[in-house]
Amino acid sequence: MGVSVSVMRKLLVLLGILVIAGTAHAQDGAALYRTYCAICHEGPTADAQAPSREAMKRMTAERVLESLEKGSMRARVAERSRAQRRALAEYVSEKRLAADSGGLIPRSAFCNSTSAPSTNALAGPAWNGWGRGITNTRFQSAEAAEMTADDLSHLRLKWAFGFPGASSAGTQPVVAGGRLYIATAEGEMYVLDARTGCVHWTLEVEASIRSAITLEQRTNGELIAYFGDQAANVYAVDAKVGKVLWKVRVDEHPHAAITAAPQLYNGRLYVPVSSREESQVGDPRYPCCSFRGSIVALDATTGRRIWKTYTVSQTPGPTIKNSIGTQLYGPAGGAVWNTPTVDTKRNVLYVGTGNNFAPPSTEASDSLVAFDLNTGQVRWVHQVTENDIWNGSCRLPNREAAVCPEKDAPDFDFTGSPLLVDIGSGRQLIVVGNKSGVIFGFDPDDRGKIIWQRRVANGGSGGGVFWGSATDGVNIYAANADFLAADPGASGGMNVVELGTGRLVWSVPGAGCANRNPCKPSQAAAVTLIPGVVFSGTMDGRLRAYSTRDGKVLWEYNTAREFTTVNAVKANGGSMSNSGPAIVGGMLYVNSGYSHHGGILPGNVLLAFSKE
Ligand code: HEC
Incomplete structure (x- = not known):
């Protein structure tokens, strides 16, 4: 009898799993x-306070979901999509949830016209991909921007859009052919009408999306949207209707993620692979660390892999055991957090890499790396910070020296994309800042030799020059991401450095506190440039427009508040980080409410300003 009951239960469990796997977003x-929960909830490493698997089976799926979304387990799934949280709740409770209504937007939010996107969406004014082009300059010409410094005083909020059920907003808006393409950390992609904000279509994928969307107009007239998710999947989607054409996982590590946008060039996608394994390591039970950053080249038509090159060449292997006997691994790290920059003249791509996650240190971490476009072979590496082994345990009082040998490891990743620029007389430079607060000018013809360097910020784990700078071919515009805890009002600022010489052209301090609470004027978001104006957002939600001439603030808008939205979803702005505005055809699009990496004010709003 007992046996048959248990067999029965096993069958039911099996059935339950099969049913779950059969839903639209398997x-x-x-x-x-196994990846995010088991370490504390079962086996020899289980946390005495944590409910066992048996105990969680007795909970309702709703109760588990509540704990993941609003309760004590929230931080454990902060980077997971809504579909993943639901799958976890159903798996541990062994019960089904009611149908998901979190992502619902009212029918009235959809566009009335079912018109197809324009047949040549990329021919007109556009902001495509992360950096608007293969060299990631984040510069929009006067012609495409249709906006000048004189228009700023006439800027009006035209519409606001609320991302339903979202706790973060920070991916780069992309605009082409009158449509806006954007995705969220909840794992949803939205295609909106750029003028009105009505919804053309939406798509839910497996994991959170942090990457900008990159569009390709194929010769047969098809418009394809490419992006990556936080489970290391790359997608190609028919941008007319929102149908997935292919989906490819580019890394097998359970913590692998695509954070920056893949770069598209000549029929290939170059995918930067990163990982938050480094922040899982606050726990001595975690077998730190085995992720290696990489670039993966895919055939854009089929998703077939052409090459994959790791930034850490050695395969991680067992190293030593820590004080509680956990077997550790290394080398690891060298995550790629930025969108690659393509150099067509030298047939290479450049990325900056992040720190090592575990000992031993390696030679291509915290480096500028040049990869051959055809073969993926590393042409050269210029390491800027040696021996930077950093992970989430370094600043903890119970730091394990075996996991983090140096408690003051600086964590000087390259987070923003390198910029490839002409500096006259036929010479070029690769210019990029990093979390150390220094901007470097590297020589692409001399294996990345440093021609000049200029400090513009103090630097630090969450500071320095963060998500990205912009250039007009004369100067580089780099915001200051530092947060000065002892004097918050002195944080932030904007710096302009001349490309040819490394000379500081001007530098202005941050926005100050001005009675704001909370106050965090740090500027980690990527900046955006049009002729005469540079735009930059703060961690406390202020969007500032500076004159490129002298740094005078020409316009400022407070996004950290509630908005009435065109799709009738309750929405508020908050911290501005990661992406920057897209300026296209007389309109400025920006989102607000970034809740990762130093974000203090979560939100879910996309704002569209118009100059009339
Ligand atoms: C670092 C250890 C750790 C990890 C990782 C972890 N948990 Fe927990 N979990 C705990 C502890 C400790 C408690 C009990 C104390 C509390 O609620 O904070 C708990 C409580 C819970 C509860 C009960 C909460 C309640 O409201 O009673 C659920 C459900 C749960 N965890 C699910 C998960 C799921 C699902 C994951 C994976 C996404 C996960 N946990 C990851 C340590 C962990």
């Missing part, structure tokens, strides 16, 4: 549980 709840 998720492997078991795999997610």
Whole structure:
């Protein structure tokens, strides 16, 4: 009798899992549980306070979801999509949830016309991909921007859009052919009418999306949207209707993620692979660390892999055991957090890399790296910070020296994309700042030799020059991401450095506190440039427009508040980070409410300003 009951239960469990796997967004709840939960909830490493698997089986799926979304387990799934949280709740409770209504937007939010996108969407004014082009300059010409410094005083909020059920907003808006393409950390992509904000279509994918969307107009007239998710999947989507054409996982590590946008060039996608394994390591039970950053080249038509090159060449292997006997691994790290920059003249691509996650240190971490476009072979590496082994345990009082040998490891990643610029007389430079607060000018013809360097910020784990700078071919515009805890009002600022010489052209301090609470004027978001104006957002939600001439603030808008939205979803702005505005055809699009990496004010709003 007992046997048959247990067999029965096993069958039911099996059935339950099969049913779950059959939903539209098939998720492997078991795999997610193993990666993000099991370490504390079962086995020899289980936390005495944590409910066991048996105890969680007795909970309702709703109760588990509540704990993941609003309760004590929230931080454990902060980077997971809504579909993944639901899969986890169903897996550990072994019960089904009611149908998901979190992502619903009212029918009235959809566009009335079912018109197809324009046949040549990329021919007109556009902001495509992360950096608006293969060299990531984040510069929009006067012609495409249709906006000048004189228009700023006439800027009006034209519409606001609320991302339903979202707790963060920070991916780069992309605009082409009168449509806006954007995605969220909840794992949803939206295609909106750029003028009115009505919805053309939406798509839910497996994991959170942090990357900008990159569009390709194929010769047969098809418009394709490419992006990556936080489970290291790359997608190609028919941008007319929102149908997934292919989906490819580019890295097998359970913590692998695509944070920056893949770069598209000549029929290939160059995908930067990163990982938050480094922040999982606050726990001595975690077998730190085995992720290696890489670039993966895919055939854009089929998703077929052409090459994959790791930034850490050695395969991670067992190293030593820590004080509680956990077997550790290394080398690891060298994550790629930025969109590659393509150099067509030298047939290479450049990225900056991040720190090592575990000992031993390697030679291509915290480096500028040049990869051959055809073969993926590393042409050269210029390491800027040696021996930077950093992970989430470094600043903890119970730091394990075996996991983090140096508690003051600086964590000087390259987060923003390198810029390839002409500096006259036929010479070029690769210019990029990093979390150390220094901007470097590297020589692409001399294996990345440093021609000049200029400090513009103090630097630090969450500071320095963060998500990205912009250039007009004369200067580089780099915001200051530093947060000065002892004097918050002195944080932030904007710096302009001459490309040819490394000379500081001007520098202005941050926005100050001006009675704001909370106050965090740090400027980690990527900046955006049009002729005469540079735009930059703060961690406390202020969008500032500076004159490129002298740094005078020409316009400022407070996004950290509630907005009435065109799609009738309750929405508020907050911290501005990661992406920067897209300025296209007389309109400025920006989102607000970034809740990762130093974000203090979560939000879910996309704002569209118009100059009339
Ligand atoms: C670092 C250890 C750790 C990890 C990782 C972890 N948990 Fe927990 N979990 C705990 C502890 C400790 C408690 C009990 C104390 C509390 O609620 O904070 C708990 C409580 C819970 C509860 C009960 C909460 C309540 O409201 O009673 C659920 C459900 C749960 N965890 C699910 C998960 C899921 C699902 C994951 C994976 C996404 C996960 N946990 C990851 C340590 C962890």
